[in-house]
Amino acid sequence: MAGNPRAELVVVADPFAEAAGALAERYKCDPSTDCEAAIDREDVDAIIIGTPTDTHLDYLLRAVGKGKAVMCEKPVDRDIARSRAAVEEIERLSGRVMMAFNRRFDPTSREFRAAIDAGEIGEIRQVIITSRDPELPPEDYLRHSGGIFRDMVIHDFDFARFLLGEEPVEIMAMAGRLVDPGLEKIPDFDTVMVQMRTASGKQCHINCCRSAVYGYDQRFEAFGSVGMLLQDNLRPTTIRRWNSTQTDAREPLLNFFLQRYQESYQAELEHFISALEAGTAMPVTVRDGLIASWLAECAYESIRTGRAVRVQPSSRN
Structure with missing residues (x-):
């Protein structure tokens, strides 16, 4: 994200302060140990969720509920019933969410x-x-x-x-x-x-x-x-x-x-940004x-x- 000229990296959130701080210093953005607070920031338009599997769903729904676009790593959740309910809620809210199946890119x-x-x-x-x-x-x-x-x-x-x-x-x-x-x-x-x-x-x-x-x-x-x-x-x-x-x-x-898959991660991000800019469906x-x-x-x-x-x-x- 930091190397993409079409986006600005605003904040890196990680529960480990040392990790967040090192990345933030390297890429000239804010560090945070509070993922929810990072999602809530008014100067954040889109979120990339690369957290452990069992945290995806809560962060995803929080971001969509606040009108933020999201690119989320797989899966939505470990539980299929919770996943189905979340997808229905995201679609009800017309959430802008892309699943990060990077091999496609x-x-x-x-x-x-x-x-x-x-x-x-x-x-x-x-x-x-x-x-x-x-x-x-x-x-x-x-x-x-x-x-x-x-x-x-x-x-x-x-x-x-x-x-x-x-x-x-x-x-x-x-x-x-x-x-x-x-x-x-x-x-x-x-x-x-x-x-x-x-x-x-x-x-x-x-x-x-x-x-x-x-x-x-x-x-x-x-x-x-x-x-x-x-x-x-x-x-x-x-x-x-x-x-x-x-x-x-x-x-x-x-x-x-x-x-x-280094190139595919870069291409995946390009498609996410393009969909947001053009207002088109997520790939x-x-x-x-x-x-x-x-x-x-x-x-x-x-x-x-x-x-x-x-x-x-x-x-x-």
Whole structure:
């Protein structure tokens, strides 16, 4: 935000005074340890919520209630009933809210979607999404996250909708604790697979793991009637090396999401500001956030029952 010439960073709010103060000094704005007071300021027009999952909803509703525009990280809330009620209230108030599903704004991902729209691979038949983190997050983070489907896989649910162009109507999920069996006490999982089907029969396979020793693994494949598209991992450079000890050696994958999706965060902010300036619809709405959250709930239901779950359209609303 501080580097965007179309906006002015007014205040940074963080419950840790040292963190807020350091950022405020660096970016020449006010520090605050009171998020609600920061939202209430008369010189603040828009809010970016990047706080822990279980705080999103209260800050979001407070901001909308005061007429502030909001870009909020996923999900709306860990609880689907609270999320649905919040979305209904935001829509009743005509709140200007954008959900921060940043992958949609990644330059490579947008070119990927444009190629699908241009008919380069014909009719979509299958979408395959691989998403693996470099290491397991701290336990305290996991306890507040809402679980792997609501916190991590929710990005993949949204991206699947983005690529398929249709809503899933059936979902089957499996989950395990292959990295840390101790996650049972939270409870949470670290390794999952999901299969989804749309009404027209399009298929999507998602596989996620919290720990990949080789780095941040983000790969996407779209297979169609006349071809295939593959979006591979990004690396610091495209150099490949051959010598007496290695063949086709490449640099390691980018470290984590902050490096991999740096451009997409900037583009996401540009779209948010553009929508505010032009008075147009947000490119990703709270309703999109609710649908992704409902897919997460269906995944948990599939794990509980060991069966495929029908995603009823009425349940997403």
